[in-house]
Amino acid sequence: MDYLELALAVHHQAVEAAADLLRRHVPAGVSIEAPYQALDEEGGAAPVQGAPVRLRAWLPADGARSRATVAALRRELRSLGDALVRPLRARTVPDSSWADAWKRYFPVLRVGRRLAIRPSWRRYRARPGDVVIELDPGAAFGTGQHPTTRLCLEALEERLRPGAIVLDVGAGSGILSLAAALLGAARVDAVDIDPAAVRATEENALRNGVQHLVRAAQGSLGEAWPLPERPAARYDLVLANLSGRLVQELAQPLVAALRPGGAALLSGVIEEQEAACRDALEAAGGHVVESRAEEAWRLLIVTKKERTQVP
Template sequence: MVDWWLEVSVPVENEAAEAVADVLSRYAYRGVVIEAGPEGWNAGPVVVKAYLPADDQLRANKRRIEEALWHLGQIRPVSAPTFRSVAEADWAKAWKERLNVLHVGRHIVIRPSWRDYTPTPGDIVIRLDPGMAFGTGLHPTTQMCLVALEEMIYPGAEVLDMGTGSGILAIAAAKLGAGQVLAVDNDPIAVGTARGNVMINGVQETVSVVRGSLAEVSGSYDLVVVNILSKVIVEMMGEGLATRVRPDGVLIAAGILADQGAEVVTAMERRGLALVEQRQRGDWVCLVAKQGYFSG
């Protein structure tokens, strides 16, 4: 059990955020988050953050990050990273102060487990304790995925959630009527957090949370959702993500900066997926694609 983490923060302009996130993701196995700056998502810099476990690789990984960001800074403006130690308990406390009850879409309500909320008729309430896993519902990409799920889930649908994080999207799919949901993450902390959230939401009969990667996922699904980074989504396309989408099935892909969308669309189309909708919130896009189309 890791008692504390090294938080890495890099303020950058929007167009450099994904490149910085790619660097950090090589060393932060539990993921990277991109947060809005004080002026919001559409103006000013964003902050790319990652958390490194305090293990025997910490010193070396810190040095590698500093070197990689220095090299990236020769190509485009990148600020020097800042580092601070964060105890797991302090991290959780900071999130608890920040998170409030959040309404998303027509009926979805995200209720942090420590907040009180009285549901109104029609509410679909998701109790959430993010722990050390990403996926709180605050980020525009998560909200766009939730809205897309609300519109596209139908009773009995089989769903795959790749990179589940806190489990928020998998839980939403179950509460919206999915028959079976497979939630996958390669981070053991995320897997533990997601399993806990599945239990407190009472959807353990519908949602299975497993540690693994796309290569270990068999079969195909009516709906696949992946909310990661565009580079990872493109890589997953090369690893067979499209084959996990059934004929006439849907792929919801997010975590994509607007200027990276075309690359993801090209990767989708090369593997038989047709883009049917692109949604945008600030500098982030959510792509909705369907199976059944092939471009040579």
Template sequence: MQWLELTVQVHPEAVESVSELLSTYTSDGIVIEEPYELSDDGQEYRILHGQPVIVHAYLPMDGKEEATKQQIAQGLWHFTSLGAHFVGELQTCVVNEEDWANAWKDYYHVTHIGKRLVIRPSWREYTPKDEEVVLTLDPGMAFGTGVHPTTRMCLEQVEQKVQPGMRILDVGTGSGILALAAAKLGAASVYAIDNSSVAVESAQANAALNDLTDRIQVVLGILDEAEAERTAGQYDLVLANIIAHIIGSIAPQLAQTLAPHGLLVVSGIIEARRPDAEGPLLEAGLELVEEVKIDDWLALVYRKRVSSPSVSEYQ
């Protein structure tokens, strides 16, 4: 099978908006290629923050790709109102499935996150040091390898917040990277959900790769009202590394799934879009307890709001 690869260079502040646009036209994955420099003979890298980011999307060559490309180009044109430097010209090329299956691996290297976490692509060798927790990852076409600031911040929160025996919900699991980290850090169970079949297959494969299928359940679906009601109050930690307006649209469901003492970690939020997520989360009865920022990306931590006792409760 052949694919039409769509590539556009964007300013870091435009990554979320461009990725959202592209994802409406393809269900087969978005690749965010951040600028980096290699070290340790090419096994590790450092992200060059603030420099242009390259976003890739892939359309199947099914006779509809040219029309879809024109729609995407028109959508990208509207971003030029932000300034010519925000979104570059759309580039395209045809790639064979077998070429894509290996070429994308060049973008991924061993990544150290937080104090203990190490992300090891399955095709690279790494010898862990004392106390390190190694996640072996084969992301395929699913987003989430620890490279992007939103994933990095979420992983740091997972490392800090997970306690042995916790029940955890991972909404929009992607490659399953957050679920893997939670399980390896001692969570009793992780329920991972995604509306992309590509992501579900990738997350299931990664759970098996790390011998965690007994503690990670990956399902195809969405966190709708029925799902939230079924799992109401069950989760000690809920993770949602998606995008701001999607987080806002499911804020009541996210709040409903939290146990009374539970915490919600949301990310995928660029600062300018913060109100899209935060307003609905506050309306859902949550309160902000912590926030982390890398460049213009945010990770926010919430808990259920504790009501002040009424006068009658003291009598």
């Protein structure tokens, strides 16, 4: 069977809205391809800030049905207005090439001072001191290309102390768990409600030789907690690249999971949600010590408030 490759480009502030429109009609997933610039001869790259972002998706070319899907998408994408840089285009690609077509747009990505994210199908000559994460996201979220993931990785590199006990909530591909383990964590618990994410995390941990440090399980904080040890006051570092809504809903258990002196790195928050997230975290006993931004996205660094001693 042949497939239709759908492609468009938008300004960075409209990426999530455009991706959501595509996902409504193409449930197999969307490739978000930020433009990159080469950094060195070793093959590393970095995103070009502010440049238009290309999105691609693929669906079976089954005649009238696929044509109707394309027509519906074109109508709905008009709602993006001037944020739509290049309108939706569709072209037919053979069955043999579509499944791996998205891999062409994932370079080796450098993040922070030492982290290099190498897709498993890419070659890369590491620099001295590099911490190289070999990654195959499969069907799970987390390649390092999204601003929320980069914000987490940069803060993680700065905040992690050797021997730390780490919790990764909504692990996706396991990219944050892998970074923590490779940077010196003593143990990483990775939880996700999606079984595909749990499998991807386990496979990527094995690929990077840290399977003895990373424990992945299906579940989340609260009633869906999947591990035998309770999470309260257990972790030096809590990582959660989720969404503003989930940060608010999980504020209490996210803060409660921190040991005294620990910190939570909470991402996936858009600018308009920051105030509500701050309020929820403060009400849960947390203290937002720093907010970092990339484009419209925010990362909140949160510690646990010290209890006042009653004389």
